[in-house]
Amino acid sequence: MAKYPKPNHCFRHIDSHSMKILAIHTNHDAGVAVFNNYDLCFIAKEERLNRINNYGYAFPELAFEKMKREVGVSDVDMLVLTRGVFPRKYFRHESLLKRIERSVSEWNKGKEKLINLGNTIRDTGLKEEEVFDLPAFMHDLGLPDNCQVRFANHHWCHALPTLFYRPEWDKALLYTADGGGDFIQYSLTHFDGKSINRIYGSDELIHERGNDEKRHSVGQMYSIVTELAGFRPVRHEGKITGLAAYGKPTAYDQLRAKYSIREDGLIRSSFETYQALQDFMKGLSEQCSVEDLSASAQKVLEDVVAESVKTLKTRHQF
Numbered sequence: 001m002a003k004y005p006k007p008n009h010c011f012r013h014i015d016s017h018s019m020k021i022l023a024i025h026t027n028h029d030a031g032v033a034v035f036n037n038y039d040l041c042f043i044a045k046e047e048r049l050n051r052i053n054n055y056g057y058a059f060p061e062l063a064f065e066k067m068k069r070e071v072g073v074s075d076v077d078m079l080v081l082t083r084g085v086f087p088r089k090y091f092r093h094e095s096l097l098k099r100i101e102r103s104v105s106e107w108n109k110g111k112e113k114l115i116n117l118g119n120t121i122r123d124t125g126l127k128e129e130e131v132f133d134l135p136a137f138m139h140d141l142g143l144p145d146n147c148q149v150r151f152a153n154h155h156w157c158h159a160l161p162t163l164f165y166r167p168e169w170d171k172a173l174l175y176t177a178d179g180g181g182d183f184i185q186y187s188l189t190h191f192d193g194k195s196i197n198r199i200y201g202s203d204e205l206i207h208e209r210g211n212d213e214k215r216h217s218v219g220q221m222y223s224i225v226t227e228l229a230g231f232r233p234v235r236h237e238g239k240i241t242g243l244a245a246y247g248k249p250t251a252y253d254q255l256r257a258k259y260s261i262r263e264d265g266l267i268r269s270s271f272e273t274y275q276a277l278q279d280f281m282k283g284l285s286e287q288c289s290v291e292d293l294s295a296s297a298q299k300v301l302e303d304v305v306a307e308s309v310k311t312l313k314t315r316h317q318f
Contacts, residue, residue: 032066128151134149173312173318174191187201188200215272225297263315267308
């Protein structure tokens with residue numbers, strides 16, 4: 001087994017006893033991981049076992065069974081879940097579910113319908129444990145009754161490894177930007193060496209139903225370009241990165257003018273809706289080649305994120 005780096009000592013607050021942590025992700029690229037304290041002792045992605053690239057939006061059954069055989073579940077101290085899709089039988093509030101239920105049969109042919117936990121708590125305004133039958137779910141997994149449960153924030157999962165698995169930092173800015181997770185496209189966090197201040201991206205934003213966060217996202221913009229170029233979003237964005245090298249940023253000025261940076265470093269756009277972003281990008285695609293559109297999107301993404309980070313550095317005196 002590969003040797004994994006030790007986490008920053010500032011976070012080793014559970015070293016006084018051994019804690020076995022099971023993490024399960026059920027959205028795209030579904031998988032399972034197990035930690036002993038902060039040491040990774042098992043990881044498996046479902047796509048590596050069923051041979052379906054980017055497999056997800058379903059429970060990672062093969063990965064979970066492999067984990068059970070290799071490390072077991074009877075002594076798990078904590079279960080960590082992302083707010084992905086789960087079988088309908090674990091959800092409460094039948095009348096609400098009829099309104100928000102959606103099938104993901106394209107990934108899960110022949111199996112029961114699945115419900116997206118993130119969508120459920122956003123649409124109902126309720127907490128995870130109020131809509132999701134955790135005891136039944138844990139029982140079916142074979143977990144002990146005293147196992148604790150945590151729901152992981154999408155962007156927190158991206159940000160924290162930069163502190164856990166690198167040489168010690170006195171201070172740091174943790175910055176994430178992607179197509180989205182937990183209805184958020186960015187997170188900004190300041191670490192002063194002892195404590196973490198989350199500037200933007202906390203779980204409270206999940207319940208802001210009127211917030212169309214996607215319209216501000218440079219990650220969503222990049223995925224739209226991926227689709228306009230004839231590729232599959234959330235899979236082929238790397239091809240846009242490659243195409244950018246063959247084009248010129250002829251649409252840069254038009255696209256860059258749509259984005260601004262707030263005083264706290266957060267990227268905002270002037271698009272009123274996500275549909276407006278889509279329509280604008282489609283219009284640009286009709287004015288230039290796919291190579292030039294890719295080059296424009298790449299340069300805007302790089303410049304806007306760089307300016308955002310620069311604003312954060314100035315604000316926090318780095």
